[in-house]
Amino acid sequence: MSIQPSTQPSTHSSSPTYDRVVVAGGSVAGLLAAAALAPLSREVVVLERDDVARHVGVRPGTPQAGQVHGLLASGRLAMEELLPGFTDALLAGGAISRGDIGSNGRWWIGGGLLADTEVGANGVAASRSLIERTVRGLAIRLPQVVVRDRVDVQGLVTDGSGRVVTGVRLRDRATDGPAEELAADLVVDATGRSARSVRWLAALGMAEPPLERVRVGVRYATTHVERRDGDLGGRSVCVSAAVPRVPRVGVAIAQEDDTWVIGVCGYDEEQPPVDADGFRHYAAGVVAPEVAELLAGRALLHPPVTYRFPDCRRRRFDKVDLPRGFAAVGDAVTSVDPAFGQGMSLAALQAVALRRRAGRGLEDVRRRHAVDAAAVAERAWTVVVGADLNLPGVEGARPPGHGAVSRYVARAQRVARRDPVVARTLMRVTNLLEPPTALMRPRIALRVAAGGAASASVLRVTPRSPTRRTPC
Numbered sequence: 001m002s003i004q005p006s007t008q009p010s011t012h013s014s015s016p017t018y019d020r021v022v023v024a025g026g027s028v029a030g031l032l033a034a035a036a037l038a039p040l041s042r043e044v045v046v047l048e049r050d051d052v053a054r055h056v057g058v059r060p061g062t063p064q065a066g067q068v069h070g071l072l073a074s075g076r077l078a079m080e081e082l083l084p085g086f087t088d089a090l091l092a093g094g095a096i097s098r099g100d101i102g103s104n105g106r107w108w109i110g111g112g113l114l115a116d117t118e119v120g121a122n123g124v125a126a127s128r129s130l131i132e133r134t135v136r137g138l139a140i141r142l143p144q145v146v147v148r149d150r151v152d153v154q155g156l157v158t159d160g161s162g163r164v165v166t167g168v169r170l171r172d173r174a175t176d177g178p179a180e181e182l183a184a185d186l187v188v189d190a191t192g193r194s195a196r197s198v199r200w201l202a203a204l205g206m207a208e209p210p211l212e213r214v215r216v217g218v219r220y221a222t223t224h225v226e227r228r229d230g231d232l233g234g235r236s237v238c239v240s241a242a243v244p245r246v247p248r249v250g251v252a253i254a255q256e257d258d259t260w261v262i263g264v265c266g267y268d269e270e271q272p273p274v275d276a277d278g279f280r281h282y283a284a285g286v287v288a289p290e291v292a293e294l295l296a297g298r299a300l301l302h303p304p305v306t307y308r309f310p311d312c313r314r315r316r317f318d319k320v321d322l323p324r325g326f327a328a329v330g331d332a333v334t335s336v337d338p339a340f341g342q343g344m345s346l347a348a349l350q351a352v353a354l355r356r357r358a359g360r361g362l363e364d365v366r367r368r369h370a371v372d373a374a375a376v377a378e379r380a381w382t383v384v385v386g387a388d389l390n391l392p393g394v395e396g397a398r399p400p401g402h403g404a405v406s407r408y409v410a411r412a413q414r415v416a417r418r419d420p421v422v423a424r425t426l427m428r429v430t431n432l433l434e435p436p437t438a439l440m441r442p443r444i445a446l447r448v449a450a451g452g453a454a455s456a457s458v459l460r461v462t463p464r465s466p467t468r469r470t471p472c
Helices: 028-040 073-082 086-092 128-141 197-203 276-283 289-295 343-358 362-388 402-415 420-430 436-440 442-451
Strands: 018-024 041-047 096-100 105-109 122-125 145-148 151-158 165-172 180-183 186-189 211-226 237-240 248-255 259-266 305-315 326-328 459-462 465-471
Touching: 018 028, 018 165, 018 180, 028 041, 028 073, 028 128, 028 145, 028 186, 028 343, 073 086, 073 122, 073 343, 086 122, 086 128, 096 248, 105 420, 122 248, 128 145, 151 197, 165 186, 197 326, 211 276, 211 362, 237 289, 248 289, 259 276, 259 289, 276 289, 305 362, 326 343, 326 362, 343 362, 362 402, 362 420, 362 436, 402 420, 402 436, 402 442, 420 436, 420 442, 436 442
Parallel strands: 018 041, 018 186, 041 145, 105 237, 186 326
Antiparallel strands: 096 122, 151 165, 165 180, 211 259, 211 305, 237 248, 248 259, 459 465
16 A cells, blocks of 8 residues: 655645544654644644653653654655645754755665665755754644643543543653543554553553564664765765675764764674774774765764664554554554664654544544554565565564565665666665565566676775775
């Protein structure tokens, strides 16, 4: 099923469908869900555990916020649909306009540099803090949206049958008062990877959604350096993806305040060094030489900050019978390897899907939203897990045909080093603009078959010897 942000603004009936919607979780996914449901509701109450008024960036609920983040073209388009004016507000806050994502970046995928191409979608480079701050600022301006910080959602409230959610049970952490109930027509779980709704549903005697996991053991380190004129040939992003022989990632993205955010990560619990010299040495061991070049001769603006991501996981809410008046979005549904930069975009696309179902009523949400959210997540899961399972130390069930598909994708990546048509499709797939099956379309498959036998000349830096480059 294809779920894309529409190119035209959505229209809704002037009379709201719901008296109140409650969204558990006030980070990016929760705020986008609130924006999605606001036109359909008299009131949307966002309940957040952290004191977001004081801490928009790194906080207990978002420990990953200090790491390098990317906003995919599909995610930006979806956010623009949910919050008109989002892109302009982001740019006004200091974000960098990247132009077409296919020609304004250096994309080292599959061990080689992709050919410049026109993808047909523009990108914007910004920090996670600026993105969340912009989403929050636009969301809370919506007259229907109310945000309550320092609130714990403790469970769901249902009707006598136990099959219809009628609200939530919560406790105000600021006053430490007794639990209270807040009535709602629809409750949305946007609590992140913990997916607290799994416990809430279990307490009602409902089946737990099956959980799929792929252990990756990703460990990050991220810092910032000064950005100078002429860096990266005027481009604003460099991504160096991991490959089996070099299971390390390097990312550099232009940021506000004339800085580069530079992040590196290793798999199988390999922790990048956090001292300046060690960080530079480690960065020289990724495939793309540009990452190390941006670090050379520049002081780190702060010691590298670390983050650990143990596993990719997805909860198959689409495989269980859910109560009416409940939905889930974002990392609560699917959390994939952050090296691919897809998390915020998945949340945005799922919020767009939720708006469409919610506009058709609660029964449509109950029957179809989990299927829609799973279809959105499947695109990212197929790309990310398919790539990660080829890396040493990654553990998880391989889907049927994984070996053949991996060989075909590797061939397509080689061809994409000199074929802009294949490169364009590959970029559109990784940006969630098209499904992975787009790489199998006859026109693309013929180009892959015709060009896959030859091997482009590619240089890379090996982890064992950061100064030695060998063909990959």
